[in-house]
Amino acid sequence: MASAEQVAKDAERREIRDRWLLSAPALIIIFLAATGPLLIVVVYSFLTPGPYGDVVWKFSTDGWLSVLMQRDIFDDTLAFADAHLSIFWRSAKLSFMTTILTLLFGFPTAYFIATRPARQRDIWLFLITIPFWTNLLIRTFAIQEVIRNEGIANTVLIKLGIISQPIQMMFTDFALMVGMTYVYLPLMVLPLYASMEKIDFRLVEAGYDLYANRFQVLRRVIIPLVKPGIIAGSILVFIPALGAYVTPRVLGGSKNMMLGNLIELQFGQGRNWPLGSALSLSLMAIVMVALLLYVRAVGRRGGAHG
Amino acid sequence: MASRFDIRRQTGFTTIAMICFFALYLPIVTLVVYAFNSGNSIAVWEGVSLRWFYQAWNNDQVVDAAIRSLQIALVAATVATIVATMAALATTRTKPYPGLGFKYAFINQPLMVPEIVTAVALLIFFSRIKIWTGYSGLGYLMAAHTAFCIPFAYLPIRARLESMDLSLETAAADLYATPWKAFRRVTFPLLWPGILAGLMLAFVISLDDVVITEFVKSGGQDTLPTYMLGQFRRFITPEINAISTVFLLISILIVTVFFFISRKKDHE
Numbered sequence: 001m002a003s004a005e006q007v008a009k010d011a012e013r014r015e016i017r018d019r020w021l022l023s024a025p026a027l028i029i030i031f032l033a034a035t036g037p038l039l040i041v042v043v044y045s046f047l048t049p050g051p052y053g054d055v056v057w058k059f060s061t062d063g064w065l066s067v068l069m070q071r072d073i074f075d076d077t078l079a080f081a082d083a084h085l086s087i088f089w090r091s092a093k094l095s096f097m098t099t100i101l102t103l104l105f106g107f108p109t110a111y112f113i114a115t116r117p118a119r120q121r122d123i124w125l126f127l128i129t130i131p132f133w134t135n136l137l138i139r140t141f142a143i144q145e146v147i148r149n150e151g152i153a154n155t156v157l158i159k160l161g162i163i164s165q166p167i168q169m170m171f172t173d174f175a176l177m178v179g180m181t182y183v184y185l186p187l188m189v190l191p192l193y194a195s196m197e198k199i200d201f202r203l204v205e206a207g208y209d210l211y212a213n214r215f216q217v218l219r220r221v222i223i224p225l226v227k228p229g230i231i232a233g234s235i236l237v238f239i240p241a242l243g244a245y246v247t248p249r250v251l252g253g254s255k256n257m258m259l260g261n262l263i264e265l266q267f268g269q270g271r272n273w274p275l276g277s278a279l280s281l282s283l284m285a286i287v288m289v290a291l292l293l294y295v296r297a298v299g300r301r302g303g304a305h306g
Numbered sequence: 307m308a309s310r311f312d313i314r315r316q317t318g319f320t321t322i323a324m325i326c327f328f329a330l331y332l333p334i335v336t337l338v339v340y341a342f343n344s345g346n347s348i349a350v351w352e353g354v355s356l357r358w359f360y361q362a363w364n365n366d367q368v369v370d371a372a373i374r375s376l377q378i379a380l381v382a383a384t385v386a387t388i389v390a391t392m393a394a395l396a397t398t399r400t401k402p403y404p405g406l407g408f409k410y411a412f413i414n415q416p417l418m419v420p421e422i423v424t425a426v427a428l429l430i431f432f433s434r435i436k437i438w439t440g441y442s443g444l445g446y447l448m449a450a451h452t453a454f455c456i457p458f459a460y461l462p463i464r465a466r467l468e469s470m471d472l473s474l475e476t477a478a479a480d481l482y483a484t485p486w487k488a489f490r491r492v493t494f495p496l497l498w499p500g501i502l503a504g505l506m507l508a509f510v511i512s513l514d515d516v517v518i519t520e521f522v523k524s525g526g527q528d529t530l531p532t533y534m535l536g537q538f539r540r541f542i543t544p545e546i547n548a549i550s551t552v553f554l555l556i557s558i559l560i561v562t563v564f565f566f567i568s569r570k571k572d573h574e
Contacts, residue, residue: 025393035415041430108322109326127330136516145337152336240421280422
């Protein structure tokens with residue numbers, strides 16, 4: 001006869017099995033239509049480009065090599081691929097600046113919402129949530145209407161007599177920066193708000209009691225308290241900005257490509273799927289490093305307080 | 307005036323916040339206003355008219371794309387919500403078991419990878435399958451949308467489940483309810499707001515998707531967002547504003563309902 005211990009063990013094993021069965025459909029769908037195909041990208045990055053797109057099943061490391069290097073067509077020597085490097089650099093630079101700008105604008109906004117009376121708070125939060133969930137493409141189009149040559153920004157500046165000719169903003173890096181800051185701002189405000197909501201203002205009061213001024217309280221009390229929110233918001237903005245495709249396509253020109261557009265090019269006119277695959281994996285690697293840094297930063301904090 | 311010293315105040319923060327709210331809404335309001343322009347321009351105002359809404363309504367390409375968007379979003383959101391509910395039941399209210407951490411990571415994986423990378427991966431994978439099977443229907447888009455909708459549906463359902471304790475289900479089991487009966491009569495009615503929130507999030511996410519759709523779609527499978535993206539290359543008329551306005555209205559409606567469902571939970 002089975003002992004009570006045995007029965008309990010069997011029941012537990014059955015429960016775990018049931019829980020796996022219950023989650024299987026979700027796991028299978030994600031594997032088939034999201035995670036699994038990523039493995040195929042790895043394979044494709046080591047193949048030879050076919051003449052009309054797709055690949056020829058012949059091993060080659062040229063895809064990876066061309067991410068950073070360029071083979072001279074005449075004497076076969078290798079040189080750094082300046083075009084690719086400048087796009088990597090632009091993507092990194094613009095994403096970083098977007099993160100900083102959304103933080104500079106988002107921090108006071110989140111703080112403002114968090115310090116409203118409870119009833120008002122929902123309304124302000126709602127006003128951030130709406131753009132958060134509205135179509136990115138529509139918001140990009142909306143900001144385009146503001147910064148284009150005949151747009152509101154130029155019209156107002158001309159009417160005020162500050163400028164006589166419209167400033168060309170579209171198709172510049174400036175447009176990409178403004179556009180990305182605009183579309184990603186809610187991604188920064190919401191996590192910041194989530195951690196500011198929990199601030200214990202007695203700590204702030206203690207800071208003032210100890211003769212800190214407003215700036216010192218902000219720097220030494222508030223910012224350390226909401227650090228997880230700052231890190232989360234920065235990650236949430238930096239990662240999609242780095243892989244941005246829609247915003248640079250609508251607001252930038254062919255001279256302002258970002259990584260996302262460079263990748264698309266390889267699968268379109270470029271007809272170099274292995275290079276496109278290698279570029280995608282490079283982008284993913286950068287994102288993974290950013291996420292690891294995030295996990296470590298949050299983990300360290302948790303360790304210090306726990 | 308000797309007002310009380312407000313410890314919460316920070317110099318300039320309110321001003322910056324007001325600038326942010328203004329800047330967030332000014333472009334959207336402009337976009338909506340010009341949808342009602344009677345002229346051909348999205349920059350020069352000529353008078354109020356519904357002309358562009360009428361034109362968009364009679365544009366077969368727009369209507370087809372809109373119907374396609376809705377079909378995909380309905381299927382993707384429904385399937386994603388069902389499997390996400392099952393997954394949430396399997397991953398909450400339990401002591402840690404082997405594989406639990408893996409499941410969390412795997413379900414949230416579509417959120418971790420940049421969309422363009424997933425899009426490229428699906429383009430490669432599905433183009434192979436298209437060659438092998440000869441099928442090139444909407445199934446690919448529905449499958450892709452379902453996959454990236456799952457984590458969005460999963461989050462509110464899981465959050466709701468975690469706030470419910472197991473005692474009612476235990477009571478049901480004590481009264482000889484089968485697990486299915488206990489789910490249908492006890493768990494489901496309590497979980498319902500979470501499921502509804504998940505469904506709506508998934509629906510909006512699917513409706514809004516540009517990048518993955520752009521890479522996965524076959525010829526003639528434009529959804530509303532990819533149709534609009536294609537139009538930006540051409541001369542833009544307020545027709546795009548009119549389409550955007552209707553789109554915005556639908557999103558805002560869904561988000562409003564979602565917002566109040568999920569807020570209500572907090573105040574209970």
